[in-house]
Amino acid sequence: MKIATWNVNSLKVRLPHVLDWLAAEQPDVLCLQELKMEDSVFPLAEIQAAGYQAVFHGQKTYNGVAILSRHAAVDVIKDIPGFDDPQKRIIAATIDDVRVICGYFPNGQAVGSDKFAYKLDWLAALTEWVRDELRQHPRLVLTGDFNIAPEDRDAHPAWKDEIHVSAPERAAFVALELLGLTDAFRLFDQDDKAFSWWDYRMNAFERNFGLRIDHLLISDPLVAECRRCWTDTAPRKLERPSDHAPVLIELTK
DNA sequence: ATGGCCACTCTAAGTGGA
Numbered sequence: 518m519k520i521a522t523w524n525v526n527s528l529k530v531r532l533p534h535v536l537d538w539l540a541a542e543q544p545d546v547l548c549l550q551e552l553k554m555e556d557s558v559f560p561l562a563e564i565q566a567a568g569y570q571a572v573f574h575g576q577k578t579y580n581g582v583a584i585l586s587r588h589a590a591v592d593v594i595k596d597i598p599g600f601d602d603p604q605k606r607i608i609a610a611t612i613d614d615v616r617v618i619c620g621y622f623p624n625g626q627a628v629g630s631d632k633f634a635y636k637l638d639w640l641a642a643l644t645e646w647v648r649d650e651l652r653q654h655p656r657l658v659l660t661g662d663f664n665i666a667p668e669d670r671d672a673h674p675a676w677k678d679e680i681h682v683s684a685p686e687r688a689a690f691v692a693l694e695l696l697g698l699t700d701a702f703r704l705f706d707q708d709d710k711a712f713s714w715w716d717y718r719m720n721a722f723e724r725n726f727g728l729r730i731d732h733l734l735i736s737d738p739l740v741a742e743c744r745r746c747w748t749d750t751a752p753r754k755l756e757r758p759s760d761h762a763p764v765l766i767e768l769t770k
Numbered sequence: 771a772t773g774g775c776c777a778c779t780c781t782a783a784g785t786g787g788a
Contacts, residue, residue: 526787527777551787553778578778579786624787632786664788675771681788714788717775726771728788760776760788 524761548619552581616654620661698734
């Protein structure tokens with residue numbers, strides 16, 4: 518089973534890239550973030566024509582998440598239960614025997630800002646909810662755009678004490694791991710300076726000034742089955758790319 | 771590196787992203 522995550526930064530603009538990538542990589546599950554569109558205009562027909570089903574939770578201009586899958590997605594949850602939030606950032610579903618939680622974590626803008634406080638509140642609510650989800654679904658993946666680079670090696674050295682790398686954000690990431698989740702990327706040898714996002718400005722991609730902020734955290738039964746985790750930088754090289762690259766895991770079952 | 775980009779929006783500049 519192959520499970521992927523990709524912040525597409527507008528599904529309207531990136532739909533051709535997504536369809537090409539589905540055909541090339543043939544993932545069983547693809548989690549998308551930053552759709553930036555309402556459900557009424559979600560391109561369901563095009564995705565179905567590519568051989569995928571979809572559940573989605575969209576929003577105009579900002580946010581929006583979706584799970585595309587070969588097989589049916591059931592027990593769908595949208596938003597963090599009990600957390601009052603107008604921003605559409607969470608969708609969860611069970612596909613085959615794996616619980617998939619797809620999240621577009623808040624950016625936070627700047628350490629100490631109102632948006633930073635929202636990010637930490639959101640992370641705390643997420644953590645308590647995922648604890649419950651894990652009890653019900655031992656085979657679980659929490660994936661998406663976390664907007665957190667968990668360690669120094671996950672950020673270009675120019676990023677210091679800023680948003681995405683601050684101590685409170687990294688502590689929140691560790692709190693998720695302490696639920697019994699493992700950063701699949703670090704199960705395997707990886708290249709140095711392996712990132713998943715690069716700024717559109719300053720030729721950041723060509724110079725590899727990036728961050729690793731898109732993750733797949735997997736529960737212990739899936740750790741035992743995980744044989745590969747990698748970032749596919751090919752879509753970042755296309756004309757008019759998303760600023761994020763897809764990240765994938767491959768499970769033996 | 772800190773800007774210079776990109777997507778979006780009551781199609782103008784302004785907001786937000788990371």
